[in-house]
Amino acid sequence: MTTLKELAKLLNISVSTVSKALNDSHEISENTKKRVRELANNLNYKPNRIAQQLKSNKTRTIGVILPTVTNPFFAEVLHGIESVAANSDYDIIVCLSNETLYKEERSLELLANGSVDGFILAVARESQIQNHTAHLQKVIDSNIPILLFDRVMENVDCNKIIVDDYQSVFDATLHLIQKEKRSQILLLSNIEELSVGKLRINGYTKAMQSQNLEPKVLRLSHNDKVEQSILNYLEENPNIDAIISIDHVTGIVAINMAKKLGKNIPKDLSVIGFGYENTPLLSDPKISLVHQMAFKIGKMSMDLLIESITTTDTELKTIVIPSELEFNQTTLFK
Amino acid sequence: MTTLKELAKLLNISVSTVSKALNDSHEISENTKKRVRELANNLNYKPNRIAQQLKSNKTRTIGVILPTVTNPFFAEVLHGIESVAANSDYDIIVCLSNETLYKEERSLELLANGSVDGFILAVARESQIQNHTAHLQKVIDSNIPILLFDRVMENVDCNKIIVDDYQSVFDATLHLIQKEKRSQILLLSNIEELSVGKLRINGYTKAMQSQNLEPKVLRLSHNDKVEQSILNYLEENPNIDAIISIDHVTGIVAINMAKKLGKNIPKDLSVIGFGYENTPLLSDPKISLVHQMAFKIGKMSMDLLIESITTTDTELKTIVIPSELEFNQTTLFK
DNA sequence: TTGTATGCGTTATCAA
DNA sequence: TTGATAACGCATACAA
Numbered sequence A, B: 001m002t003t004l005k006e007l008a009k010l011l012n013i014s015v016s017t018v019s020k021a022l023n024d025s026h027e028i029s030e031n032t033k034k035r036v037r038e039l040a041n042n043l044n045y046k047p048n049r050i051a052q053q054l055k056s057n058k059t060r061t062i063g064v065i066l067p068t069v070t071n072p073f074f075a076e077v078l079h080g081i082e083s084v085a086a087n088s089d090y091d092i093i094v095c096l097s098n099e100t101l102y103k104e105e106r107s108l109e110l111l112a113n114g115s116v117d118g119f120i121l122a123v124a125r126e127s128q129i130q131n132h133t134a135h136l137q138k139v140i141d142s143n144i145p146i147l148l149f150d151r152v153m154e155n156v157d158c159n160k161i162i163v164d165d166y167q168s169v170f171d172a173t174l175h176l177i178q179k180e181k182r183s184q185i186l187l188l189s190n191i192e193e194l195s196v197g198k199l200r201i202n203g204y205t206k207a208m209q210s211q212n213l214e215p216k217v218l219r220l221s222h223n224d225k226v227e228q229s230i231l232n233y234l235e236e237n238p239n240i241d242a243i244i245s246i247d248h249v250t251g252i253v254a255i256n257m258a259k260k261l262g263k264n265i266p267k268d269l270s271v272i273g274f275g276y277e278n279t280p281l282l283s284d285p286k287i288s289l290v291h292q293m294a295f296k297i298g299k300m301s302m303d304l305l306i307e308s309i310t311t312t313d314t315e316l317k318t319i320v321i322p323s324e325l326e327f328n329q330t331t332l333f334k
Numbered sequence C: 001t002t003g004t005a006t007g008c009g010t011t012a013t014c015a016a
Numbered sequence D: 001t002t003g004a005t006a007a008c009g010c011a012t013a014c015a016a
Helices: A004-011 A015-022 A030-042 A049-056 A072-088 A101-111 A125-130 A134-141 A165-178 A195-210 A226-236 A250-260 A294-310 B004-011 B015-022 B030-042 B049-056 B072-088 B101-111 B125-130 B134-141 B165-178 B195-210 B226-236 B250-260 B294-310
Strands: A061-066 A091-096 A118-121 A146-149 A159-163 A185-189 A216-219 A242-245 A270-275 A288-291 A318-321 A324-326 B061-066 B091-096 B118-121 B146-149 B159-163 B185-189 B216-219 B242-245 B270-275 B288-291 B318-321 B324-326
Touching (some): A004 A015, A004 A030, A072 A091, A072 B091, A091 A101, A101 A118, A101 A125, A146 A294, A165 A195, A165 A242, A165 A288, A185 A250, A195 A216, A216 A226, A226 A250, A242 A250, A294 A318, B004 B015, B061 B294, B072 B294, B159 B165, B165 B195, B165 B288, B185 B195, B185 B250, B195 B216, B216 B226, B226 B250, B242 B250, B294 B318
Parallel strands (some): A061 A091, A061 A118, A118 A146, A185 A216, A185 A242, B061 B118, B146 B159, B159 B318
Antiparallel strands (some): A288 A324, B288 B324
C-alpha cells in the first residue's frame, strides 16, 4: 500500500504538501497538485482508512446486530440498511446473535471499543424473554448511539423504528369480519414470546372482542410438527372460516393443509399471512398478506441513526412504519 | 472512551507501563499490574481497536461481498461466514452488489484501502455475464487475498469454494431415470446465465444423453409469469413424468401447478428442487431437493481465507463441497 | 506556496 | 521494574 510518505519522498516534497495537494487545498499550487495527483494515480494511492479513522475519531462504520439473517424479514431489512450505507459512504459490520443474549452481549462488547460509530439492533429472542437491557444501556451510557428496530425494549432510551404490529393485525381481523363476513377466525402463532408477537396477537384479540367474537389462538411451539398440529386443529374444528398467520411460514402451511382437507380457498376459508417480496409465489393460491415494509424499515433505521450521529440534537424518536395489507388470492376481497 | 493516557495520569505512572501491565507483561510487578487492572476495570477501559489496527497493520476484518442477501442461499452462507468470524475474533463488513458489476467494483474499491485483510465474494450476475475480472485481479495484485465461492470466474487466480453443481444434477437426473423409471424429465431454469446454472443444466443434459433420452429445458426469463409458463408447458406436454428445478422457487411452483392439473405427486410426477433448511415446509407434499450445504460453504470459505491470510504458504486451492440429495415426499424413492 | 511539528491510541525498543 | 521515545498513516495549526 502506497503512503503519503512514499509519495513525498519520490517527489522530494514534504508529506503535508502531498496531503494538502490530494485534498485539493487552496494553499497548494496547481502545478504541484498536478504532479502529486499524477504520481498518486500511477501508484494507485488510496488514503489509509484506518489512519483517517484514528485521526478523526470517526469510523463511518455501523454495527448491525441481527437475531438471524435466514429469516427473510431480517435479510430484507439488512438490504435496506446496506443501500443507505452505500449511498452515505458508511460501512456496516454485521453480527448475528443467533437469538441468544450471550452472543448479542458479546457482539456489542466487541464493537464498542471504537470500531463503530453506532449500532442498529433487533434484540434476540432470549434477551426479549428475559427482558435484559443492561448491555444495551451500558453502550448508550458510553455515548455510542443504538437504534432499535422491530423487536424493541420499552425501557431503553434510544431511537426506535417499529412496525404497527398491533394495528395491522387488528385491521386484517376486522377486514375478515366485516368485509368477508367471517366469524370463526383462527390465529396461528409461533412467536408469542416476542414483543411483536404479543402485539399482533393483541391486535387480533381486541378486534375479535370488539365484534363480540371469541378469539382462537393456536400456539405452535418451535419443536412442534407444525403441519400435523394445523391439520389436526382444522379437522377438529371444521367450522373455521378464516386463518391469520403472524409469521411467514405457517400461513402457507395452513393453505396446504386446508387444501388437503378439501377446503376451497378462499371460498370456504380466507387466509392472511405475513410476508415479503416473493412469498406469494410459493403458495397456490397466492397468499394474501400483511406486507411489512422490511426494506423501508432498514432504510429508515439507517437514516435515523446517521442523523443522530451527525447532528447534536438529541431528542429521541420512535417512528412507526405502517404495513400494507396486500390482497392476493386467499381472500375474497381484492 | 478511556485511554491508556488517562489511566497513566490517574495512576501517576507512564503510558508504557500501563500498556505492558494490561498485556500482562513479565516486566511489570504484580502489584502494579493489580492497580492498573482495577482502575481499568472501574473505568471500563477497552483498547481502541482502530489504534491497534493502525499499529499492527492488520484489521482482523473481512469484506464480504454478496450479490444479494434475500436469496436464502446467500443468507445461509453469510450465517456460516459469521459463525467462523465470531469464533476467530474477526469482524465482517458486508456489501451487497445487487447483482451489478458497478456496485461490486465500487465495494471492492472502497474497502481495498486498508479497511479489510481480505475478501469473500460471489460474483454478481452482471459481472459473470460480462466475464469481467479486472477489478478482482487488481485487488489480488495489491496483495489483498480474495476468496471466490459458488459463482466463480475461471481465470482469476485465487482460492475458491464451489459446489458440485454438475455432479449433483447429473446424479439427481440419473436417480430419476434409473431408480424411479422416469424418462420424460423436464428441467426448469431461470439462472442459465450463471456459471452454476450452466453447470447444472449441463449435468442434466449429459445424464439424459448418457441414457439416450432427449433433454427438455424450460428457460424462464426473469420477467416471465413463472406460474403461467409452467402451467402451459405441463398442459401441452402431459407425458412429463419428472421435473428438476435448479433454483429454490420454481420447484415449489411446479408442484402447485401440477396439483392444479390433477396430477398425483409423486405417483404421476417426481419433483426435485434446490433448497435449504425449511424449504420443504413450504410445499405439500414436501419437496425433495438437492441440499446445497450453504452454511458449510460459508464456514469453509471463511476458514480458507483466514488460513491464506495467516500463513505464508501461497498455493491456491479449489475445494468442492458435495451437495446432498434429500428425499422428502415428491420422489418415489426415500 | 511549502514545510515543520504535533497528535490520534497503541505497542515496541531501548535506556534508566 | 519502570519510563522515555518512536512509529503506524494521516491531517492540521502554525511557522517560514
